[in-house]
Amino acid sequence: MRTFSWHLLIAVALLSACGSGTQPTDELNVVNTEDSVLQADRLKRTRNIFYSIPSPMETAALLQKAGATYNSKILNDVKKVDTYTTASEQALNLGVYGADLSYASVFNHTQESMFYTSCSKKLADRLGVISAFNDSTLELMEKNMGDRDALLDVISETYWNVDAYLKENGRDNISALMIAGGWMEGLYIATQVSLTNDSPELRQRIAEQKLSLVDLIALISSYELDDPALSTVMADLKALETLFADVPVGGGSTTVTQENGVALIGGDSKPSSINDEQLAAIREKAAAVRNSYIN
Amino acid sequence: MLTRNTFIQASMVGAFLLLAGNAQAQCRSFAKNKCVPGLAPYKFNETFNSAQLAPGEEAEVNLTFYSGQDYRVMVCAHPILGEVNWKLVDSNNKIVFESLADEPKPNFDLKVATTMQMKLVVWVPTQGKNEMVHVGCVAIMVGFME
Numbered sequence: 001m002r003t004f005s006w007h008l009l010i011a012v013a014l015l016s017a018c019g020s021g022t023q024p025t026d027e028l029n030v031v032n033t034e035d036s037v038l039q040a041d042r043l044k045r046t047r048n049i050f051y052s053i054p055s056p057m058e059t060a061a062l063l064q065k066a067g068a069t070y071n072s073k074i075l076n077d078v079k080k081v082d083t084y085t086t087a088s089e090q091a092l093n094l095g096v097y098g099a100d101l102s103y104a105s106v107f108n109h110t111q112e113s114m115f116y117t118s119c120s121k122k123l124a125d126r127l128g129v130i131s132a133f134n135d136s137t138l139e140l141m142e143k144n145m146g147d148r149d150a151l152l153d154v155i156s157e158t159y160w161n162v163d164a165y166l167k168e169n170g171r172d173n174i175s176a177l178m179i180a181g182g183w184m185e186g187l188y189i190a191t192q193v194s195l196t197n198d199s200p201e202l203r204q205r206i207a208e209q210k211l212s213l214v215d216l217i218a219l220i221s222s223y224e225l226d227d228p229a230l231s232t233v234m235a236d237l238k239a240l241e242t243l244f245a246d247v248p249v250g251g252g253s254t255t256v257t258q259e260n261g262v263a264l265i266g267g268d269s270k271p272s273s274i275n276d277e278q279l280a281a282i283r284e285k286a287a288a289v290r291n292s293y294i295n
Numbered sequence: 296m297l298t299r300n301t302f303i304q305a306s307m308v309g310a311f312l313l314l315a316g317n318a319q320a321q322c323r324s325f326a327k328n329k330c331v332p333g334l335a336p337y338k339f340n341e342t343f344n345s346a347q348l349a350p351g352e353e354a355e356v357n358l359t360f361y362s363g364q365d366y367r368v369m370v371c372a373h374p375i376l377g378e379v380n381w382k383l384v385d386s387n388n389k390i391v392f393e394s395l396a397d398e399p400k401p402n403f404d405l406k407v408a409t410t411m412q413m414k415l416v417v418w419v420p421t422q423g424k425n426e427m428v429h430v431g432c433v434a435i436m437v438g439f440m441e
Contacts, residue, residue, distance in 0.1 A: 049354070050354065052342050052358050052437075053342065057340075058341070058439060062361055065363060152338075156339065160343060163341075164323045211410070250412055252386070254387075256392075263392065263405040264406055266408040266409075267409045
């Protein structure tokens with residue numbers, strides 16, 4: 001009962017800072033025109049290209065499946081949240097705390113999940129992303145403290161809301177920094193866990209981050225790099241890319257077979273792997289970069 | 296005069312950003328209500344790729360599929376566009392899956408033997424010359440089984 005009241009107190013305290021946003025409707029934006037010039041112009045447009053970076057939740061779930069353990073000591077200190085004063089620091093650390101939140105939640109450490117939710121909310125509020133953590137978010141988390149799956153759903157939706165809010169309000173560079181911060185924290189956690197909980201499966205997941213690193217670099221490159229924070233992040237990612245250069249991943253031709261209604265895509269490449277030297281170098285670099293973001 | 300022009304230009308840019316943001320918000324709302332439920336029992340991977348597309352336009356995204364995971368890939372288009380075409384191709388551009396507008400498939404469930412990237416390409420079929428141009432939301436959604 002005491003624990004519940006304490007959680008409720010946190011929720012109420014955080015909710016008091018919440019604002020309300022206008023909910024988008026489910027209507028469609030439709031342009032009706034018979035102007036053939038406009039139509040021809042649209043048809044000539046270049047294709048839309050997106051970059052898909054694994055979310056912190058997906059990365060944490062992969063780590064758990066790879067046999068990783070939970071270690072709260074490697075996560076960012078919640079007390080540091082008030083030291084992030086610039087928008088770029090807040091965006092990067094919103095990503096970092098978001099990854100810590102996913103890691104704690106996937107491994108069912110709900111008490112710590114609440115702390116990291118609190119940090120994430122503070123930073124989101126300071127970035128003006130008020131509507132993403134709506135009034136019911138913390139209440140829902142409180143209500144679902146004992147239901148891991150429901151809790152993960154709330155966290156997932158909140159992450160989606162924050163990212164979407166930033167993009168919908170022309171703040172893509174802040175969104176990119178948040179994604180980069182989250183990705184870096186995920187790599188940091190995986191490489192730190194490998195110090196005490198090394199396994200071929202975990203090494204494989206670390207090696208595979210080479211693929212999402214390439215996508216993340218492409219995502220950051222799609223923005224104007226006159227933003228100093230983005231150009232710093234880009235330099236960090238490029239340095240990591242060099243360390244990943246000789247790590248073998250994916251590629252090759254594929255075959256498709258059916259197995260109980262699910263397509264099984266086979267490839268002719270071997271599972272990714274990473275040797276001791278490569279792992280040590282990536283671990284060291286990830287720690288240095290991540291520490292430069294949180295300190 | 297220069298100030299007035301600058302003000303007008305800034306207002307136009309502002310109005311454009313507002314409209315673009317509103318269209319994206321509508322697209323997200325559409326995807327949340329109409330598309331995410333179609334991923335069940337898979338869990339949405341939180342990476343939302345969407346665009347307002349018109350007939351003749353296309354979008355593409357690189358997707359990473361991890362070994363040992365089960366996935367559902369879905370392309371969800373607003374009914375105003377009708378059925379759209381989409382395909383998943385491997386790194387050699389070999390078609391792994393294809394759903395065409397005249398024979399649409401709701402989703403593609405897959406798992407991969409080794410972690411790999413594939414490219415999803417979606418394109419909206421062109422319409423007749425005299426038909427009105429309809430712009431609609433197209434969302435590319437991926438779910439995974441935890």
